[in-house]
Amino acid sequence: MKNFKKKELSKKWFKLLRNQIINEFEKIENQNISKKLKFKKKKWKRKPHLKKDNGGGQMAILYGNIFEKVGVNISTVYGSLSHDFKKNLPGTNKNSNFWASGISVVAHMQNPYLPSFHFNTRMIETSKIWFGGGMDMTPTFKNSKHKKMFHSNIKNMCDKHNKNYYKDFSKYCDEYFYLPHRREARGDGGIFYDYLDSSSWEGDFNFTKDVGSCFLDVVSRIISMDMSKKWKKEHKEQQKIKRGRYAEFNLLYDRGTKFGLQTDGNIDAILMSMPPEAKWI
Amino acid sequence: MKNFKKKELSKKWFKLLRNQIINEFEKIENQNISKKLKFKKKKWKRKPHLKKDNGGGQMAILYGNIFEKVGVNISTVYGSLSHDFKKNLPGTNKNSNFWASGISVVAHMQNPYLPSFHFNTRMIETSKIWFGGGMDMTPTFKNSKHKKMFHSNIKNMCDKHNKNYYKDFSKYCDEYFYLPHRREARGDGGIFYDYLDSSSWEGDFNFTKDVGSCFLDVVSRIISMDMSKKWKKEHKEQQKIKRGRYAEFNLLYDRGTKFGLQTDGNIDAILMSMPPEAKWI
Numbered sequence: 001m002k003n004f005k006k007k008e009l010s011k012k013w014f015k016l017l018r019n020q021i022i023n024e025f026e027k028i029e030n031q032n033i034s035k036k037l038k039f040k041k042k043k044w045k046r047k048p049h050l051k052k053d054n055g056g057g058q059m060a061i062l063y064g065n066i067f068e069k070v071g072v073n074i075s076t077v078y079g080s081l082s083h084d085f086k087k088n089l090p091g092t093n094k095n096s097n098f099w100a101s102g103i104s105v106v107a108h109m110q111n112p113y114l115p116s117f118h119f120n121t122r123m124i125e126t127s128k129i130w131f132g133g134g135m136d137m138t139p140t141f142k143n144s145k146h147k148k149m150f151h152s153n154i155k156n157m158c159d160k161h162n163k164n165y166y167k168d169f170s171k172y173c174d175e176y177f178y179l180p181h182r183r184e185a186r187g188d189g190g191i192f193y194d195y196l197d198s199s200s201w202e203g204d205f206n207f208t209k210d211v212g213s214c215f216l217d218v219v220s221r222i223i224s225m226d227m228s229k230k231w232k233k234e235h236k237e238q239q240k241i242k243r244g245r246y247a248e249f250n251l252l253y254d255r256g257t258k259f260g261l262q263t264d265g266n267i268d269a270i271l272m273s274m275p276p277e278a279k280w281i
Numbered sequence: 282m283k284n285f286k287k288k289e290l291s292k293k294w295f296k297l298l299r300n301q302i303i304n305e306f307e308k309i310e311n312q313n314i315s316k317k318l319k320f321k322k323k324k325w326k327r328k329p330h331l332k333k334d335n336g337g338g339q340m341a342i343l344y345g346n347i348f349e350k351v352g353v354n355i356s357t358v359y360g361s362l363s364h365d366f367k368k369n370l371p372g373t374n375k376n377s378n379f380w381a382s383g384i385s386v387v388a389h390m391q392n393p394y395l396p397s398f399h400f401n402t403r404m405i406e407t408s409k410i411w412f413g414g415g416m417d418m419t420p421t422f423k424n425s426k427h428k429k430m431f432h433s434n435i436k437n438m439c440d441k442h443n444k445n446y447y448k449d450f451s452k453y454c455d456e457y458f459y460l461p462h463r464r465e466a467r468g469d470g471g472i473f474y475d476y477l478d479s480s481s482w483e484g485d486f487n488f489t490k491d492v493g494s495c496f497l498d499v500v501s502r503i504i505s506m507d508m509s510k511k512w513k514k515e516h517k518e519q520q521k522i523k524r525g526r527y528a529e530f531n532l533l534y535d536r537g538t539k540f541g542l543q544t545d546g547n548i549d550a551i552l553m554s555m556p557p558e559a560k561w562i
């Protein structure tokens with residue numbers, strides 16, 4: 001398959017998945033209320049001050065009663081990488097052109113008994129082509145039922161593609177979502193993969209599609225399971241403190257955040273992952 | 282003067298100033314209430330898992346009705362610098378020993394019409410000895426009266442020591458407290474200096490003492506001026522959003538935070554500067 005076709009297909013998928021996620025999350029948000037809430041969408045262009053087209057994206061954000069703040073972003077960006085940044089991406093030795101398309105979701109829930117969820121997948125083209133992404137969840141209060149459901153669904157999905165994927169990618173996730181200054185994990189893990197470029201582009205693409213569908217399915221089920229659970233003000237306070245750790249991770253360590261801030265990305269889209277309210281005591 | 286005497290004098294000053302600040306802030310906090318609030322103090326040791334004495338410090342924190350969260354920390358730490366960290370400190374070519382003593386204050390105010398205040402001063406000894414520190418303030422809503430009072434007091438104090446200090450150090454402050462990803466200043470500036478090692482240690486020490494006294498004086502006056510000003514919930518929301526920027530600065534750029542996190546500092550003391558509540562929309 002030609003590269004332009006691969007790009008077309010992946011970009012199309014990320015948009016389709018975005019629509020599926022938005023529809024499903026709106027359904028969850030609106031099932032018990034008469035005044036329906038909708039995601040607000042906003043388009044943005046990369047480097048709008050330049051005449052050249054550098055791509056852009058579309059943010060979608062919802063502030064609701066179930067989802068305190070959930071953002072679903074898609075973007076397709078391209079152009080030439082800065083010298084400093086080339087070392088971070090394979091396949092840029094001879095040519096500094098890149099193309100990247102992806103989807104990214106962060107959901108901070110009202111109910112402190114529900115974890116926050118994070119997911120993204122992307123395809124990147126330099127002189128190589130590869131996929132990356134993953135999903136993880138961050139509870140305020142440990143819940144073994146949620147954790148088991150999350151991981152077993154992910155494992156089943158992974159096993160259909162490659163028996164090593166779950167082991168390798170969940171390990172990578174645990175290593176990545178770690179706060180060294182606090183010597184603590186960000187949350188309950190999940191999977192994370194990068195530079196996925198096996199012998200079959202179709203296989204890697206199908207895996208990336210399944211990661212997205214699995215995320216939507218398992219997260220919807222965990223939310224539906226406990227969205228009506230009663231909580232008190234002190235539980236909300238605990239959630240805000242946990243979110244402080246989330247903010248620390250994103251600003252101190254997250255590669256995506258750094259990548260975005262250093263490459264003139266859209267600030268609102270990059271920092272969409274930040275919690276709606278955080279506390280430090 | 283011998284170095285041990287310089288260290289003794291500076292350490293003593295930082296503690297005296299800490300006591301003065303605590304007394305004055307408690308006076309402000311308690312002037313109109315019957316149930317008096319006090320700073321809670323907590324000692325900590327650096328690298329408590331090692332047998333060797335590496336110094337430590339004392340945190341003091343107050344959650345009040347005027348001061349939503351104010352921390353006043355002193356510390357005196359010493360030992361041997363890691364290889365990676367030596368390049369950050371002058372005078373460590375032949376010898377990796379260091380000694381550092383200082384005071385650090387961050388005040389986040391309840392009233393959104395009052396700015397947050399930040400101050401620190403320190404003396405550091407390697408094979409050289411120098412002073413550093415400064416103060417700055419970050420309003421949610423522009424207030425030219427506060428800004429003028431803050432800067433004119435600092436300038437008068439600086440001018441008694443060196444006619445270039447205010448110009449040089451306020452410029453350094455503006456450059457330092459800047460958020461490149463948002464292309465905005467953190468706040469209203471102030472002064473910041475480092476590696477201050479003029480011909481006279483006594484002169485540098487006296488300047489550093491005056492910076493501390495000036496901070497306490499001008500900040501107390503700004504707070505007293507507007508602490509009773511009425512505000513509404515939406516102003517508090519604005520303050521929380523501004524505090525999100527403050528958190529971004531501290532975690533993305535602040536050298537002190539990075540220094541602390543990379544040198545096994547006390548997490549609670551390092552992150553004392555974080556706002557009590559922050560919002561991202």
